[in-house]
Amino acid sequence: MSDYTNEIKKRRTFAIISHPDAGKTTLTEKFLLYGGAINTAGSVKGKQNSKHAVSDWMEIEKQRGISVTSSVLQFNYDGYCINILDTPGHQDFSEDTYRTLMAADSAVMVIDASKGVEAQTKKLFKVCLLRDIPIFTFINKMDREANDPFDLLDEIETELGIKTCPVNWPIGSGKEFKGVYDRNTKNITTFKAVSTGGQKEAQTTEISINDPTIDMIIGPDYHRNLHDEIELLDGASDPFDMEAVSHGKLSPVFFGSALTNFGVENFLKHFLDMTTSPLPRKSNIGEIDPIKEDFSAFVFKIQANMNKAHRDRIAFMRICSGKFEAGMEVIHVQGNKKMKLLQPQQLMAQERKIVEEAYAGDIIGVFDPGIFSIGDTLCTSNQKFEFEGIPTFAPEHFARIRQVDTMKRKQFTKGVLQIAQEGAIQIFQEFNTGMEEIIVGVVGVLQFDVLKFRLESEYGVEIRMESLPFEHIRWIMNKGLDLNSIKGITDMKKVKDMKGNPLLLFANPWSIRTLLERNEGLELAEFSRD
Ligand code: G4P
Secondary structure, eight states, X not given: OOHHHHHHHTEEEEXXXXXXXXXXXXXXXXXHHHTTSOSSTTSSSOSSSOTTTTSHHHHHHHHHTOOOOOOEEEEEETTEEEEEEOXXXXXXXOHXXXXXXXXXXXXXXXXXXXXXXXHHHHHHHHHHHHHTOOEEEEEEOTTSOOOOHHHHHHHIIIXXXXXXXXXXXXXXXXXXXXXXXXXXXXXXXXXXXXEETXXXXXXXXXXXXXXXXXXXXXXHHXXXXXXXXXXXXXXXXXXXXXXXXXXXXXXXXXXXXXXXXXXXXXXXXXXXXXXXXXXXXEEBTEEEOTTXXXXXXXXXXXXEOOOXXXXXXXXXXXXXXXXXXXXXEEEETTTTEEEEOOSOXXXXXXXXXXXSEEETTOEEEEEESSOOOTTOEEEOSSSOOOBOOOOBOOOOEEEEEEESSGGGHHHHHHHHHHHHHTTXXXXXXXXXXXXXXXXXXXXXXXXXXXXXXXXXXXXXXXXXXXXXXXXXXXXXXXXXXXXXXXXXXXXXXXXXXXXXXXXXXXXXXXXXXXXXXXXXXXXXXXXXXX
């Protein structure tokens, strides 16, 4: 294999999806420790040591107390070059979190063993389904009291609609957590929690399930129970099918404990082995092969520079094919322009550095003088093509905004439009009116604060915000439908987006159902690809 091919083949680009507190940061940190990218646990996130203290623009956000950045961590492990895409959770959950998933080739889903499938996991999972990417499940916190493992698998299957195939199986949980049984090797890895230097860790030994001392080690009850459960699993669970895994139809499941570092390296090894190197991406001229094609990339995120004096931005792009070299000339397809990508940079675990070269699978950030939009394609080939667009995701919070000083109309409109263009907010208008009143939709409520802050600090416009009682939005898919013909219901609003597409806002999911019952043939969609 040539060096070039090897560089691409060894790349693994994935996102970790989970509900806040399931252990995503802890697991990421353990991955980084294995990769030698960090030396001590606690450097990714600690109470005094914010995980966003990794670059200066994030530093600015930190000072403002607002974090809006998703970052990428790159490190090497076991011959692989790994790119982990961070999907911010908690209050900084935003549309960017969804978009980041568009740049991943696979996902790791972390589930808290005592909580099962939670709301944010469901939302992120839906986005993964759009592209049928492989999803690997890590059921975390087995060192704490956990739900029954069969119930957990059942919940994943019914709540998320993906089949599961446990690779290992837990023996007890919490204080009684004895370890896991590996269904391939038929060995048991035992678990014993110890504390070293303030860090919790697991002491492990590996023994065959047929070892005569097993009764003594895990206890006769657990031993008997394990045999019954294995029999049940072998009979009832879906067989391992790599084809189904690679199309996101079957999720390999691993049980472990990130905090005590139990089962993490085993998971990482299996995951890297089973997951995919950069996948071909769809474009308007067919699939773009990551190795055969020259450099191409698409923009999935635009980050405004928080420095007032420089209103420039950073565009993050996922390289889909070929090799990027600093200083090379590329075509910005949507702008129909040849250009050089300026100040290309990459986040290597703890620092931001200028990129000299990067390959398909990598993410780079480049200086954006205000020309890129989300979804734009860059390529070097003479045959220009466009990658499939990034969907617009449904906002869940809505507010009507107005400028306080009516003389500042121009700045207000300009600011709102620019911030919407970056993809930080979505804007809508009442169906039958102009731009006097703007309805803003966001995925995470923090975006409202960001909007208010940025309009004041960057555009000198103070705004009033009135929150609206809507939580659901649907695009109308019937082409050319007259909105006036829709038989409405009371808690619904007809709006249009900036491209003039008609949409409906609803206060609750029942209204959506009622509306569909009343209007036969009406087609509504949760994502828009226009
Ligand atoms: P997140 O990024 O998904 O939000 O979760 P994070 O890793 O920050 O973990 C959330 C909490 O769960 C943390 O505790 C963390 O130590 C704990 N945790 C993660 N994995 C495990 C595990 O395998 N077992 C147990 N028992 N706990 C786990 P915290 O007290 O909220 O924060 P901290 O003070 O430890 O940082």
